[in-house]
Amino acid sequence: MIRLQNVHKSYRKNGLVTPVLDVPELEIPVAQRVALVGRSGSGKTTLLNLLSGLVKADSGLVQVDDEDLTTMSEAACDRFRARSVGYMFQSFHLLDGFTAVENVELGASFAGRSGPRKEAEQLLVALELGERLHHFPGELSIGQQARVALARALIGSPKLVLADEPTGALDGETANTILDLLLKKSLEQGVTLVVATHDLEVAAAFDRIVRVEDLQ
């Protein structure tokens, strides 16, 4: 269960304080697949970062499975992210010098578990990339890169998968394939899925749509 209460976040730059997000109340049950929609700058990415513990709220409560991220130390947040969160970025951010399987393996490297290589291979095989395990990102199509990024987010069976515009860089057909895979795999693994998107058609495929502007 994800619970946010009276969360406020603003950024400071050159002494100027810019409020970016206010969430009086938001609850997401376990295994629910949620689409966060809203215009650019509405705070979708900030909300994802708050849920991953990458940034801290100025005030309020951010709770994931009874763990209060607002009171956690940075190191504890890192540990939480390594063990409990999978992250998929818009442009995937695969690391150039690492093969597909190594990129996926990286997703579980900081959780302190052994044997992520085998799981990484299994995930990629399940995503029909068995032939591309040892290919570098530059040798993969954009759709294949998206699958690798998806596998990296799913490795280690995280409780929560966050994705920021996962289909934003893809053409229609590939976007649909990736979206289907994302929804299917999260359902199979029973993870809570929170995806930020500006595309209402994409959002329509989720269990629930949350309009960020409406939260405030």
Place this chain on the structure above:
Amino acid sequence: MRLPALVLRNLKRRPLATALTTISVSLGVGLFSAVGALRDASEQAFHRSAGVCDLLVGAKGSALELTLNALYHVGASAGNIPYPVYQDLRQTKGVKWSVPMVVGDSYRGFRVIGVTDDLFQKLEVPDFGKLRFAEGGGFSFSAAQLDDFHAEVVEHAAALAEDEHDHDHEADDGHDHHDHDLADLAAENGWFVAVIGSKVASETGLKLNSTFEPAHNLVEGGGDAHDEAESKVVGVLESTGTPLDRAIFIPAAAFYAIEGHQATEQSSFGGALDPHGLSAIMVRTQAGYYHLQVRSKIKNRLDAQAVEPVQEIRKLFQIVGNIDGALRMIALMVVIVALTGVLVAIYNTMGARQKEFAVLRALGAKRRTILGLVTAESAAISLFGGVLGMVVAGVGVTLASDQIQEITGVAISPLPDLQDLQFLLAITAMGALAGLVPAARAYRTEAARHLSSSL
């Protein structure tokens, strides 16, 4: 994927920068290590060679020159000491043994040294022991036999002087006549034999039962061969790693019997040009008081001096040490410049790697993991550079050791020692320290900012 794998993969991603910075570190480390290794190994090896005797008795003059000439075969002999010095020494209380040496001939650049068989029976090389034979054995020629033969030499010289007087300075005929008498005597006694050092054997091809003709002079190809003194190799010494490996030992009688080694009317008996004298004497004394007493006794003579080879070599290395220190300072500066290069090279990649660090942070990497990653990359370059430098130094020392052995006979090991390993650790630590600068920048990476900037 563990941190070491991440570090190696990141280094592989930038092959040119990694190779160049590694090479720059290796040059500095190699220079530093080679200078140190050469100094330490040569000092150790020189001390070992100097330790074959406690005292070296030779002509008055430079003590270092005497040591280098007598023990390392460097330079020309400073002159001779009268033969009775050797006889007196053997009677002196506190002298355990003494080995006389007469030099002046060579074979293909290797010094031919006239000695007694005490060399094979009594001399001990530190960390090696008594001389051992790879093939054959030593020749038999005792101090008493040398005394007898020397008496013959002196007698022949007296006869020569008489001949000179009788034949109104028709020296040449008389000279040859007496030389051949001695040569015949040496031949009759079977003294035209030789024991050769291991390096002589390997470089000249001489082996057991080979024969050779010593040539006058100490430089390669510098003199006429003595065909009347054709000598047979009866023994090949095992390698000792000292100048003994580069020497050819013959009975001192054979040396005196060789044509041109006897007195002429120009000879100055009893002085430094005495043809019946000795080039030097290696002496082993009893420890403590007796050593000082023997030394003092020689010191009081006007025609000879006694030097302590180990002390002379120590002094030599004190002088060399200043140059060595300066060289090591230069090498250290090169290492520091190279490590600064590593720092700059890694720092310059930081801007482009912010996203990479942000991704790693988003995947759960702690800030200190990022700090460790960058620091370890710098340390790894330093370690690789250090290892490469040690290899380069090893090759350099091997090449230089051939040259040093060529000149002095001292064999130097190119293998790294504990000090080298400590230096390698220090270089790696310095590399890690240099890496802290870019690592600090990586540490401060705000993941959320760098991830969202692309969204």
